[in-house]
Amino acid sequence: MPNQIKIAPSILAADFANFGAECRAIEDQGADWVHIDVMDGHFVPNLTFGPATVKALRAHVKTVMDVHLMITPVDPYIEAFAEAGADILTAHVEAGPHIHRTLQAIRGAGMKAGLALNPGTGIDGVETLLDLTDLICVMTVNPGFGGQKFIDMTAKIRGLRQMIGDRPIHIEIDGGVDPSTAPSVVEAGADVLVAGSAVFKGGSVDNPAPYGQNIAAIRAAAEGARRAA
Numbered sequence: 001m002p003n004q005i006k007i008a009p010s011i012l013a014a015d016f017a018n019f020g021a022e023c024r025a026i027e028d029q030g031a032d033w034v035h036i037d038v039m040d041g042h043f044v045p046n047l048t049f050g051p052a053t054v055k056a057l058r059a060h061v062k063t064v065m066d067v068h069l070m071i072t073p074v075d076p077y078i079e080a081f082a083e084a085g086a087d088i089l090t091a092h093v094e095a096g097p098h099i100h101r102t103l104q105a106i107r108g109a110g111m112k113a114g115l116a117l118n119p120g121t122g123i124d125g126v127e128t129l130l131d132l133t134d135l136i137c138v139m140t141v142n143p144g145f146g147g148q149k150f151i152d153m154t155a156k157i158r159g160l161r162q163m164i165g166d167r168p169i170h171i172e173i174d175g176g177v178d179p180s181t182a183p184s185v186v187e188a189g190a191d192v193l194v195a196g197s198a199v200f201k202g203g204s205v206d207n208p209a210p211y212g213q214n215i216a217a218i219r220a221a222a223e224g225a226r227r228a229a
């Protein structure tokens, strides 16, 4: 994949009372995308926020709003996330029986379509979806919470990268990414790294420099692995 490594901080680890300022801070500090975790308390055992919050954030995000839906059903909310200004909308393959229709609808609403796979889900069946998919999100934790322990999915990432071939599809890794875990996933073929705790630790909107140091450390570890690969 010729793409540069992209670092996408997850605002799940941000100060929820300061989302706008947090988004501006991480972008000023070098984030490539902003990763926004939408949870419904049903598909995953946690609740965050919906399209109204994403819409309110649009004015504060200059780069890419990468919206990760951990909800079911997905289809009734696609239009609302398009109107909210999401650039990438990712749905879980486990969220329902008609992921093919969902991916079509996401693209039809003018967004890039992402497909997320839980750690327990294999890659059989993904091949028939590749021509509808712009990004595959490989979960390296069971979704629902930040700060969980990284689960090794390198065999799955390698299999996907091979399956993708020349298609322009990102492989995004979500969960437990930090400078120690980033190299193995990049070497296996990932090019987008989501990180919550590892980006926001030690900083705040009043003291954003640690965000920049944390982003730079993840990027350096990832780029080192890519050069070595």
Ligand code: DX5
Pocket (backbone or CB within 6 Å): 010, 012, 013, 035, 037, 068, 141, 142, 143, 144, 145, 146, 147, 148, 174, 175, 176, 177, 194, 195, 196, 197, 198
């Ligand atoms: C987990 C979310 C992740 C989460 C990652 O369900 O999808 O985006 O915020 O957090 P860390 O990087 O702390 O594992």
Ligand code: ZN
Pocket (backbone or CB within 6 Å): 010, 035, 036, 037, 068, 174, 194
């Ligand atoms: Zn996520």
